[in-house]
Amino acid sequence: MRVTLQPSGAVLEILPGERILDGARRLGYECPQSCRNGNCHVCGALLVEGRVEQAGDVRDHGEFYTCIAEPLEDCIVLWDGVLALGELPVRSVSCQVIECRDVGGDTWRVRLRAPAGKPPRYHAGQYLMIERENGEKSAFSLASAPHSGRDLEIHVLARESSALSLIEQLQRNPMVRIEMPFGDTHLAELPNGPLVLIAAGTGMGQIHSLIEHCRATGFKHPVHLYWGVRRPEDFYEIEHWDEWLKLPNLFLHKVVSDQCGWQGRCGMLHEAVCEDFPDLKALHVYASGSPAMVYGTLDALVEAGMDAHQMRADVFAYAPRS
Incomplete structure (x- = not known):
């Protein structure tokens, strides 16, 4: 049976004879629950569509308790406080x-x-x-x-x-x-492959978190940072930069777009990535910056052979384009 949760829209595939709470926990969801016998009411939910059987009583609407209820058909359920695998409470x-x-x-x-x-x-x-x-x-x-x-x-x-x-x-x-x-652009699970981290300006804040997490967890795959600004003086102090330089699997690239002739790389961020990676197919890409920067980088890398699904960015959620 399929149990669709509101407001998240998540769909649970409940096994025959399985209670809804047990099925949700089997699938990795963190659910409000305590007594598991229907007395504490902590796991209470609202049945929007469908039918459930609860302690011998068939219900087709209203409140029920997921710890003792089994779905009799596909259902839609309003169940607050349910967190998917890797999701954390605000x-x-x-x-x-x-x-x-x-x-x-x-x-x-x-x-x-x-x-x-x-x-x-x-x-x-x-x-x-x-x-x-x-x-x-x-x-x-x-x-x-x-x-x-x-x-x-x-x-x-x-x-x-x-x-x-x-x-x-x-x-x-x-x-x-x-x-x-x-935000869902995170490293709750580390990928099995090289990371390319693309930051524009203070987009470096998010990328700083990803690098520090990789360092703390002993991530072994290569990590390539591309940090872009318009002018060299727009770069700012990163406390751990000198420590990062000593990491054998971390490669740091500063890129300036509007002023060539400084001691580092010049041009657009996607140009630096494409110059270093003729084949983009094995990369896990995270981008942080303005919507214009992120979408411009996405389009350029897709044109160069990257699958769009390889890139993650918060922009895709808060500033979606058609």
């Missing part, structure tokens, strides 16, 4: 601002510390929402990696008034409220 916490420092290129490194006893749970490459004093929320990629525990890091490009006002808030107020984690 939490809201107040954090201490422990660093807010200019690191060059009009970029500020902000470090936050979550409360003791509440280490934040997230995957490398996810992002948080930071709450401003007016109640509005802004998204920033996490530059820290999960092994950092309570300490979180973001990179803020402070050129526009909105970002400048946030920096002023963080310098003045030692506490800030955040929500996290968000």
Whole structure:
């Protein structure tokens, strides 16, 4: 039987005679549950369509308990709090601002510390929402990696008034409220093959998290970083850069698009990738930057032979194109 979960849209294939909770857990879902006999009501759900049998009682609508209910036909069920494999619950916490420092290129490194006893749970490459004093929320990629525990890091490009006002808030107020984690462009599972990480400007924050996670987990495949800016002075300080240079499987490439003649590489990011990889088929590609940059890079790499499904980017979710 097929049980479709709302609001996620996930579809569970429940075996004959199997209870819905047992089937969901067998398939890797994390579900609200406690007593497993229908008394605590923690696993309660709402039957939208279909029929279930619960303790000898057939129901075709209303509340039921997934720990004792078996589907009699395909069903649609409203069941809150169910998390798919690798999915983490969103939490809201107040954090201490422990660093807010200019690191060059009009970029500020902000470090936050979550409360003791509440280490934040997230995957490398996810992002948080930071709450401003007016109640509005802004998204920033996490530059820290999960092994950092309570300490979180973001990179803020402070050129526009909105970002400048946030920096002023963080310098003045030692506490800030955040929500996290968000985003499906992450490394919950490490790929079995080489990684190509493409960052434009402060897109380096997300890529920083991926590299630090690979370093902490002992990822053995080659990792190629392509970090692009318009001018050499737009690069900013990366605390672990010198340590990264010593890693045998990490290859660092800085690319400047608008000013040739400096000591490094010039041109577009996709040009540097194609120059280094005549065959793109074996790569796992992560890209972080503006929608225009990500889609331009995607189109160029697809034209060069990459399958579009090889690239992951948050842009595909928050700024989809037809």
